[in-house]
Amino acid sequence: MADLSGVRLERVDSVQKAGELMTWLSERHETNAIGFDIETGEYLGNPTDDALSPYHGHIRLAQIGDQNTGWAIPWDEWSGVFYEAMSRWEGHIITHNIAFEAKWMGVQSRFKMPWERSHDTMIQAHIVDPLGPGALKVLTSRYVDRRAAAMQSMLDEAMAKNGWTWGTVPTTLQEYWAYGALDTVLTVRLWDKLNEDCGPGKRYAGVYDLEMAVRRVVTEMEMNGARVDVDYCERKYKELHDYSSAVKSWGDELYSEPKKKRSITSNQDLVKIFTEIGAEWLEEERTPTGQRQMNKAVLKRFINDYDGTQAAYLATQVLSMRKASKLADTYFANFMHYNVDGVLHPNIRTLAARTSRMSITNPALQTLGKGERTVRDAFIARNEDEMLISSDLDQVEFRMFASLSEDPQLIALFNKADADYAGGDPNGDSFTYIMRDLYNNPALDKKSPQRKLIKGYIYGRLYGAGVAKQALTAGVPEEQMRQVAEAFDRNYPGAKQFTQKVEDSGMRRFREEGQGYILTKTGRRLPCDEGKGYTLVNYMIQGGAAEVFKQNLLKLDAAGLTDYLVVPVHDEIVMSIPKAEAPEIMAQVKECMTTREGWAVPLTAGCDGPAERWGDLID
């Protein structure tokens, strides 16, 4: 393993240097690969957060390099050299976090990533070790040269000493441009290393192909963005903010003492206040650190238990204040903050979660309230000719569990429910059929109270909950839930056998390989934490569902629908589509979102809309 001591780093600052770069580029490169990276910054005087947004910041350096040589190209003066080099280069292009480079290039340059020959070592690293580090320096320290991490500190020191930011650090500063140029060298070397597992024909080749293709589609989605009704956001923000401020002032004033200010936004203060006015906590209402809980469940209990008293009234006020400020501050304020000409361009990470699920930040579009439509009503179609639709997978995790369990009875019930539903039976529903089977009572229907119990049991089970927790969540006596659990295991023994098999193989792998894990259908390895083998069943299902959803995104892409994609929400895709073609496109979307091959219980999907606002599409 070669170390980094012989590396040559150059900065383009003259026509001659530009010529040298072109000569270097035309020479033979070890694995027909060059690394590619950019450095970006905020505009002078703007928030430093802008440095990471292609909609607010600007490119300062572009860097390319191979295993031994790195070049830094100051963007303002020499971007022409970069374009010329990239137009000549026909080999592999290696990045570390292609989501970043591709989006910046897409928004701010005329160079578009050639995805079919582009690679991402961050994606590779996550596939090889889902719990490992993602940072380039840490990864190269681990896989290439121990000293790589140390080299970053020189730049950190120089920037701290001079008070520079990513927007103001001079591109002539050696620590800065050399740091940038070195990144490309590290990236190529890391790629060589990670290709041992992710390269063509290797164990993770299929998973890697899937992730790279998904990354391309999702980057398109980020650039498409989600349009919001900004006037509506401003109106709602003010309304909700004013309301929560008024409640806060009322409570703070009422419950402060002459010498001691107290606030109803402070949970510590609230505990004191509620105690004074006679409310009491139950034994189990404690946080993990032993403090008395002051959450929604406790407040709701106060409202019930102390009906007609001051405690109940205060609890009601606190709940509605919290609700209003949550909506105002977490949602509407961020919609106003992040929109660019009325469009949100969130960051969508395709491998954020250990199970390979996606996550969305700035703003967090996967967590919009759906209890009522206020928040989702902020979202409108991209333009006047389009409307919103949403396609959801039907109980995908439960269907997956049924298929994986290979339990013939469970699978048959599911398929019967599907067939009957298709035949027009409103009770054609898996939970209802399982309920009838477990209670041995065919007269029960979708509205029977037992259905909630069954559903609670099943989802609790998919997440690895014990009977006590399942009973608590469903709000029924433990004994009642225990009987459901026993009946379920009796009627569908495959479920328990599957769970057992997953945990046993996890234990065996822990003993033999030092880590418990499962392999998904596509060969992705998902490890669990030590001593928590019971989580593996959930990882199998959650990770499997995430992969199916990703494959569905690729089907939508192959059908030519990428331009219409707006937001992915784990098992749901929101799209903005032309009104004129809505029926045809919706049929196409439903087809793309459905998977029959490979699953004993088909993974079906519905499609709702078209609608003016996302709020119209709630359930």
Next chain:
DNA sequence: CTCTTTGGCGCG
């Protein structure tokens, strides 16, 4: 002053 942790709450 900034950074981290905790508790709470939104989602699948």
Next chain:
DNA sequence: AAAGCGCGCCAAAGAG
């Protein structure tokens, strides 16, 4: 024998 899984954002409070 028993174990609730995965995320992101905000306010408050503690730590440095």
